[in-house]
Amino acid sequence: MKEVYFYTRPQCPLCEEAKRTLELVREEIAFRMYEMNINESDELTEKYGLMIPVIEVDGEIVQYGEVDYPTIRLRLDD
Template sequence: MKEVYFYTRPRCPLCEEAEAVLKLVREDASFQLYERNIDDKDEWMEKYGLMIPVVEIDGKVVQYGHIDYPTIKLAVDA
């Protein structure tokens, strides 16, 4: 099963849209989702601060900024 890490932060409109996309993908694909608030760790803030939302699958950044269904679904199914 794929491991999907979703880097986000509170009050982020793009993050809310990305979360909705991830929920739609979960209806059609099975994966383990881990949500991480970048404000929780300085390392995440430095790495992803200007990129959020970020979706990382099996250790690779698949998409950031604008998250879309086809890209995430293809990466989860790969």
């Protein structure tokens, strides 16, 4: 089963939209999702602060900022 890391932070409209997109994809393709609040880690804030939301699948960044359904679904379906 694929693992998806979803880097986010509170009060982030793009993050909320990305989460809804991930949930839609999850209705069709099973995957393990780990939601990471970057505000809880200086390292994550430094790494992803200007990029969030960030979607990482099996260690590879698939999308950040604007997240779309077709790209995420295609990556999880391979």
